[in-house]
Amino acid sequence: MRLIVIGREGQVARALAERAPAHSVTAVLLGRPQLDLADPSGIEDLLAEAGGDLIVNAAAYTAVDQAEAEPDLANAINGVGAGVLAGVAASMGMPLIHLSTDYVFDGVGERPYCEDDAPHPVSAYGSSKLLGEQAVASETPNYVILRTAWVYSPFNRNFVKTMLRTAYEREEIAVVADQYGSPTSALDIADGLIAVGRNLLARPDETDLRGVFHMTGSGFTTWADFAAEILRQSAHLGGPTARVRPIATADYPTPAKRPTNSRLDCSKLTRIHGVTLPAWQTSLKPCVQRLIEEAQAQETHP
Numbered sequence: 634m635r636l637i638v639i640g641r642e643g644q645v646a647r648a649l650a651e652r653a654p655a656h657s658v659t660a661v662l663l664g665r666p667q668l669d670l671a672d673p674s675g676i677e678d679l680l681a682e683a684g685g686d687l688i689v690n691a692a693a694y695t696a697v698d699q700a701e702a703e704p705d706l707a708n709a710i711n712g713v714g715a716g717v718l719a720g721v722a723a724s725m726g727m728p729l730i731h732l733s734t735d736y737v738f739d740g741v742g743e744r745p746y747c748e749d750d751a752p753h754p755v756s757a758y759g760s761s762k763l764l765g766e767q768a769v770a771s772e773t774p775n776y777v778i779l780r781t782a783w784v785y786s787p788f789n790r791n792f793v794k795t796m797l798r799t800a801y802e803r804e805e806i807a808v809v810a811d812q813y814g815s816p817t818s819a820l821d822i823a824d825g826l827i828a829v830g831r832n833l834l835a836r837p838d839e840t841d842l843r844g845v846f847h848m849t850g851s852g853f854t855t856w857a858d859f860a861a862e863i864l865r866q867s868a869h870l871g872g873p874t875a876r877v878r879p880i881a882t883a884d885y886p887t888p889a890k891r892p893t894n895s896r897l898d899c900s901k902l903t904r905i906h907g908v909t910l911p912a913w914q915t916s917l918k919p920c921v922q923r924l925i926e927e928a929q930a931q932e933t934h935p
């Protein structure tokens with residue numbers, strides 16, 4: 634299986650590149666400046682040149698707060714750009730796996746969200762990602778949208794890296810304790826996505842395998858408890874640590890509103906694709922260890 638992955642430096646893109654060989658998969662990564670989703674002319678030529686069995690859209694405008702100030706750019710990349718890519722996938726006869734987010738929901742509901750619950754984004758980023766879902770579904774029937782959440786990895790920017798970096802500088806970190814969700818390792822997403830991709834290629838006419846699926850790490854937590862676990866594991870491994878002070882969302886004002894309940898019900902993915910991601914705490918450990926080792930290596934060999 635040969636994957637064409639859009640997004641070169643992103644967490645999921647880099648995780649796919651790292652995990653592909655273990656699955657005997659080839660991942661070809663395309664990104665800016667050659668391929669810009671905000672300027673989708675010429676995408677078809679680039680994809681034809683890359684050659685592949687399946688397209689993965691792992692590129693997105695992901696700066697949640699910044700998106701409030703530039704919603705048009707977020708919509709162009711996450712909405713229009715995603716749709717153009719889906720149209721190209723359709724015309725080339727390839728399935729598309731597109732990544733989406735828990736932030737398409739308002740988070741007001743009390744239980745984990747299912748795939749057919751009505752989306753209702755409360756941020757510009759969430760709205761742009763919902764536009765993308767709708768654009769993908771209108772361009773091709775041969776798609777899987779994987780909604781994931783709270784993604785972390787050794788790559789790019791994410792909450793785990795922010796907490797470890799902050800712990801080097803401070804003794805206490807205030808973190809919101811009233812938003813619930815599931816931290817998800819980009820490396821686990823890569824493993825799960827490759828399994829989904831194999832199913833799509835093996836059974837090209839099976840409509841049940843297509844559509845929207847939720848895919849997060851197993852179990853739920855809050856950002857504050859996630860932070861506490863990151864710093865507990867770090868301390869245990871000889872890395873930086875800090876106290877976590879649980880605070881309310883109201884005490885951490887941000888430009889973008891986040892859902893209170895970001896929990897996603899992932900049972901459809903288990904049932905239809907046979908994919909279940911590990912418990913969030915299990916996958917966190919090797920990531921924290923790797924980040925600490927990378928930081929230590931940099932200190933010793935500057």
Ligand SMILES: NC(=O)C1=CN([C@@H]2O[C@H](COP(=O)(O)OP(=O)(O)OC[C@H]3O[C@@H](n4cnc5c(N)ncnc54)[C@H](OP(=O)(O)O)[C@@H]3O)[C@@H](O)[C@H]2O)C=CC1
Pocket residue numbers: 639640641642643644645646664665668669670671672690691692693694695710732733734735762780781782783784785789790
């Ligand atoms: N991060 C998270 O917590 C979550 C992410 N998701 C979704 O998962 C997917 C992957 O996210 P993640 O790996 O974390 O993303 P990252 O923020 O790590 O990376 C995003 C990638 O998109 C690329 N990109 C941005 N704009 C464009 C553009 N105009 N044209 C081409 N490429 C562009 C960036 O390129 P460059 O390197 O050039 O900037 C970068 O490589 C996205 O769809 C995201 O919405 C869903 C839930 C949670």
Ligand SMILES: Cc1cn([C@H]2C[C@H](O)[C@@H](COP(=O)(O)OP(=O)(O)O[C@H]3O[C@@H](C)C(=O)[C@@H](O)[C@H]3O)O2)c(=O)[nH]c1=O
Pocket residue numbers: 695696697734735736781782783784791792795806807808809812856885891
């Ligand atoms: C850094 C920091 C954040 N927070 C809060 C803010 C926010 O509510 C929460 C997480 O902060 P972040 O900036 O990482 O959150 P955010 O960028 O909103 O993360 C989101 O990114 C997009 C791309 C997604 O799709 C979502 O699934 C989600 O992962 O923690 C604190 O309370 N204290 C802190 O020191």
Ligand SMILES: [Mg+2]
Pocket residue numbers: 696697
């Ligand atoms: Mg952020």
